[in-house]
Amino acid sequence: MLKKSLIAVTLSTLLAAPAYADLTINGFASIKAGMTLDSDDTLYGYDDDLDFSNESLFAVQVMSDLGEKLSVTAQLMGRGNDDFDVDFEWAFISYQLSDDLRINAGRLRTPFYKYSDFRDVGYAYDWLRVPQGVYGLGFDNIEGISLYHTTQLGNFDSSLQLVAGAYDGDARISGTDVTAEIQNIVGLTWELSRDWYSMRAAYLIGEVSVGAEAVQLEPGVTFGDFFTGLSGAGFGALVNEIDINEEDGAFFGLGFTADKNDWLLVAEYTLVKVDNSFISDQKNFYVSVGHRFDSVTPYISYEKEDNEAKTEIYTPYLATLPPQLLLPVVGIVQSQAREATTYNVGLRYDFHPSAAFKVQYSSEDNEIADLRQDVLAFGVDLVF
Amino acid sequence: MRIVKTALLLTALLSGAAAADIAVVVNPANANAVSADDLNRLFLGRASSFADGSKATPLNLAEGQAGRDEFDNKVLNRSAAQLKAYWSKLVFTGKGTPPKELADDAAVKAAIAADATAIGYISSASVDGSVKVVASF
Numbered sequence: 001m002l003k004k005s006l007i008a009v010t011l012s013t014l015l016a017a018p019a020y021a022d023l024t025i026n027g028f029a030s031i032k033a034g035m036t037l038d039s040d041d042t043l044y045g046y047d048d049d050l051d052f053s054n055e056s057l058f059a060v061q062v063m064s065d066l067g068e069k070l071s072v073t074a075q076l077m078g079r080g081n082d083d084f085d086v087d088f089e090w091a092f093i094s095y096q097l098s099d100d101l102r103i104n105a106g107r108l109r110t111p112f113y114k115y116s117d118f119r120d121v122g123y124a125y126d127w128l129r130v131p132q133g134v135y136g137l138g139f140d141n142i143e144g145i146s147l148y149h150t151t152q153l154g155n156f157d158s159s160l161q162l163v164a165g166a167y168d169g170d171a172r173i174s175g176t177d178v179t180a181e182i183q184n185i186v187g188l189t190w191e192l193s194r195d196w197y198s199m200r201a202a203y204l205i206g207e208v209s210v211g212a213e214a215v216q217l218e219p220g221v222t223f224g225d226f227f228t229g230l231s232g233a234g235f236g237a238l239v240n241e242i243d244i245n246e247e248d249g250a251f252f253g254l255g256f257t258a259d260k261n262d263w264l265l266v267a268e269y270t271l272v273k274v275d276n277s278f279i280s281d282q283k284n285f286y287v288s289v290g291h292r293f294d295s296v297t298p299y300i301s302y303e304k305e306d307n308e309a310k311t312e313i314y315t316p317y318l319a320t321l322p323p324q325l326l327l328p329v330v331g332i333v334q335s336q337a338r339e340a341t342t343y344n345v346g347l348r349y350d351f352h353p354s355a356a357f358k359v360q361y362s363s364e365d366n367e368i369a370d371l372r373q374d375v376l377a378f379g380v381d382l383v384f
Numbered sequence: 385m386r387i388v389k390t391a392l393l394l395t396a397l398l399s400g401a402a403a404a405d406i407a408v409v410v411n412p413a414n415a416n417a418v419s420a421d422d423l424n425r426l427f428l429g430r431a432s433s434f435a436d437g438s439k440a441t442p443l444n445l446a447e448g449q450a451g452r453d454e455f456d457n458k459v460l461n462r463s464a465a466q467l468k469a470y471w472s473k474l475v476f477t478g479k480g481t482p483p484k485e486l487a488d489d490a491a492v493k494a495a496i497a498a499d500a501t502a503i504g505y506i507s508s509a510s511v512d513g514s515v516k517v518v519a520s521f
Contacts (some may be wrong), residue, residue: 026475061476073478094478099432104478117477124472148479150430157430295465350465353447383472 022065027384029058030122032358034377041373043364044132045081053080055129055377057120059089069096077120089120089141102148110142111161111189114200114255114268122381126264126297126348128360129377131286133303133342134270137251139167142185156192163187163204174335176215182206182249191255200255208249208274217328226328233325241313242332244277264290264299280307280336288344295350302343309337339367355382405508406454409493409515411500418503418518423459426503428470429480434503442483443492443504451489455505458521 032055034046041047045054059077066072074091078084092106109117113135118124144165151158164186171180187204213224227239250273258265269285283306290299314321314329321329346360359378366373408418416434425431426442434440445452447464456467474480486492489510496502497514511517 024481028472028476059476063481075476090476090478092478102479109477117479118473121472121476124469124476152431295463350463353464354468356465383468 022067024063024065025060026063027058027060028121028123028382029056029384030120030379030381031056032128032377032379034375034379037374037376041375043362043373043375044129044377046375046377053084055379056080058084059120061090070094100149100151103145104148105145106143108142108144108146108163108165110139110167110185110204111146111163111187112137112139112202112204112251113253113270114191114257114266116140121383122358123354123356123383126290126299126346126358127288127301127344128346128358128379131268131288131301131303131342131344133305133340133364134268134284134286137270137272137282138171139169139180139182141169142167144185153192156194159189159191159193161187161189163189167206171210173210173212173215178214179209179211181209183209183246187251196260197256197258200253202251202253202255204251206249207246208244208277208279209246210244210277210279212244212278217332223332230325230329233322235317235321235325238313238317238321238329241276242278242329244274244279247274247277249274262292264288264292264297266301278310278313278333278336280309280338282307282338296347297349298345298347300343300345303341305338305340305342307336307338309334337368341365341367352382354384355380406451406458406505406521407508407511407517408459408503408505408519408521409496409511410503410518411496412514412516413500414503414516414518416518420459420519420521423519427455427460427483429474429482439501440503441499441501443495443502444483444485445489445492445505446485446487449488451505451507455521459505 033050033052034055035050036043036046036048039048057077057079059075061073061075063071063073071094073094075089076086077089078086088107090107090109092104092108094102094104096102111117115125115130119130119135142163142165144163147162149160166185167182169180170177183206185204185206187202189200189202191198191200213222213227215223217223217226227243230239251270253268253270255268267285267287272282284304286301286303288299288301290297310333313333314326317326342362342364344360344362346358349357351357357380361374361376363372363374408423414434416436422431426440432440453464456462456464460467462470471482475482486495489506492504492506493510493515496504508520
């Protein structure tokens, strides 16, 4: 409540800014509904009851041009899966250092992926949702600074982004919300585009801490309890290999897009590693192909997730660790194994100058659990 | 659909319908040449200066104006929806703002006559001595 009234006050202050400030108000919204097609399935936050709020959102952005190349921007967003509680998704000041160099400081978006920056702005892309197999990492926002440089290199438009900051929020492990932090994030993204295609590379590093200690290992026993037990039994070094406490994390991403003769191709590959932790190395990619027929754009896409459990954590201990300690260790490490493929089929229909209708069917095959789950969702993305 | 478009284009060409043409205009004091590629960069926010390095301020016609659709299609080679998607990527990520929009040809002419950095487009029929034509489409 306090947060909401604070935001209301801030917003009214922004809106009531002196008349000489040049105010621009924009917004976007998505109203989407979806459901899984089998009674026991849950995917992307849906179950088998038609749900209108899970992927719906509203956002208003206020930008005030303060002149002298300085501007301030706040983007307030309410998400249906969070009861439409309004939060600052972006809040930053921007200073144009020169024609091709801009610095943004404040709350920004972590530029992991091609679509990270505008993943909530559904109108900006054709899919109903960005490919979850690749975009499911979390850590979306960053508090820090971003240096954005655009220039022409031969026939290419080049955008180089340097980002530095920290993430402080939460993550979800085995259904439990836990604290998550990345300190000292430093990253570089580079995008080259020509008339009909673009290429992108991203590399980010940071020190990752996740409060996995709160997660229940079994009823009444948390990861933290178990770690204490392991340390007490003289296996502190093993705890260090498992827990996520200021560990070096690295993200690497490659992307390619093409838009020629109304054919659309998008592909991204990402690699995530967190050293000295039970988080598996995650290699994910997707490929999407679409075709624009005037205002209707059908597409198909394929996603692949390959997260291999770090069995090397416990193999040195197979002979020395008592079974009652070894089994949970194996369980924790193996819990991070994931192999999944997802097919998506959908279409975008630009039925209005500011709004697009979308429908998408997604079928995820979790190969380790041998489980196929399907979601059908539809809705409208708009900008204003 | 494409055949229809081509036929329309052909008819327009054959009838020499100058009235349907778009004239790209700048302030008479502006001596720069402007290519279609330059126009693309300026109106998509990828460049902000003319060939001589001086500042350029692109001006759009308001959405729904016939000249706007024509400029978007002929010069930027994109539909209105594609351009809106393009700009929403920049606007909502703090990377750029679209050109200012003016209500009609008269408003564009007045703005360009008053601002040496301005560049806009109007229907060829609206051209007069207050502005200088640098390209036609």
